[in-house]
Amino acid sequence: MSRTFVMVKPDGVERGLVGRIVARFEEKGFTLVDAKLTRLDRKLAEIHYEHLNTKPFFGELVDFITSGPVFAMVLEGKDAIQNARSLIGATNPTEATPGTIRGDYAIDVSSNIVHGSDSDENAEREINLHFQ
Numbered sequence: 001m002s003r004t005f006v007m008v009k010p011d012g013v014e015r016g017l018v019g020r021i022v023a024r025f026e027e028k029g030f031t032l033v034d035a036k037l038t039r040l041d042r043k044l045a046e047i048h049y050e051h052l053n054t055k056p057f058f059g060e061l062v063d064f065i066t067s068g069p070v071f072a073m074v075l076e077g078k079d080a081i082q083n084a085r086s087l088i089g090a091t092n093p094t095e096a097t098p099g100t101i102r103g104d105y106a107i108d109v110s111s112n113i114v115h116g117s118d119s120d121e122n123a124e125r126e127i128n129l130h131f132q
């Protein structure tokens with residue numbers, strides 16, 4: 001068993017998709033072990049996405065993720081990081097297969113509905129960052 005950090009982004013919360021997205025993870029077999037509706041301040045968002053801080057889209061990314069409430073979760077299951085990432089789908093929704101969350105609910109890379117940790121190390125880092 002391992003744990004991952006997943007977050008419904010402001011576009012998903014605004015569109016009323018939190019319940020459906022949580023259900024997708026539960027149906028897959030994950031256990032929800034912690035969750036909260038919250039809003040990231042700029043500093044927290046910049047730390048969360050610090051590995052991207054040299055990218056040209058970094059400013060827009062931080063603007064977007066702080067633009068409204070997010071629904072942050074800790075999910076537990078076998079191979080949690082890999083299983084969550086395959087359910088979430090490719091970063092760019094144009095490449096995300098239908099049946100994945102991004103494939104079904106997103107059309108634009110800059111508002112792609114959901115975040116999921118990409119490694120065990122980052123999962124622990126993000127869980128500690130968002131849930132103390």
Ligand code: DAT
Binds near residue numbers: 061090118
């Ligand atoms: P992922 O969210 O699939 O782990 P990532 O960590 O590489 O992808 O990037 C984090 C977020 O940054 C991503 O969900 C959306 C945004 N992003 C990535 N590439 C982008 C691009 N080329 N243009 C605009 N936003 C981008």
Ligand code: MG
Binds near residue numbers: 116117118
């Ligand atoms: Mg990432």
